[in-house]
Amino acid sequence: MRSPSSRAGASRAIASRAAARDLGASEWHVFTRVTLPAMRVPIAAALAICFTFSWDEFIVAFVLASFDPTLPILIWGLLRTGLDPQTNAAGTLVFLVSLGLVLVAELALLGRGSDARR
Numbered sequence: 001m002r003s004p005s006s007r008a009g010a011s012r013a014i015a016s017r018a019a020a021r022d023l024g025a026s027e028w029h030v031f032t033r034v035t036l037p038a039m040r041v042p043i044a045a046a047l048a049i050c051f052t053f054s055w056d057e058f059i060v061a062f063v064l065a066s067f068d069p070t071l072p073i074l075i076w077g078l079l080r081t082g083l084d085p086q087t088n089a090a091g092t093l094v095f096l097v098s099l100g101l102v103l104v105a106e107l108a109l110l111g112r113g114s115d116a117r118r
Contacts, residue, residue, distance in 0.1 A: 013038045 078087040
């Protein structure tokens, strides 16, 4: 449940976006000058949480991995020897799989939300 102060902040942000649109701002200007500055703190918090979870995953894998290297340990080993196409490919694959899962989840949630409005 949201606190009253977070609800007030959200309503101010919505009102600010509506005011910017009423004054003739384009969608890009509304996003870059109203929405994005309002989202600085949540984006920074999400970045910190993601970094913490990623670092924790690496440390746990590094400590618990015996003779079978996990993907984080393999990437770390490749980074220690220098960047090569193998490292770039592994990083790209991990990123694309994560992005695909997020997009599928988002589309599923959007589809569920449109069914509820009918």
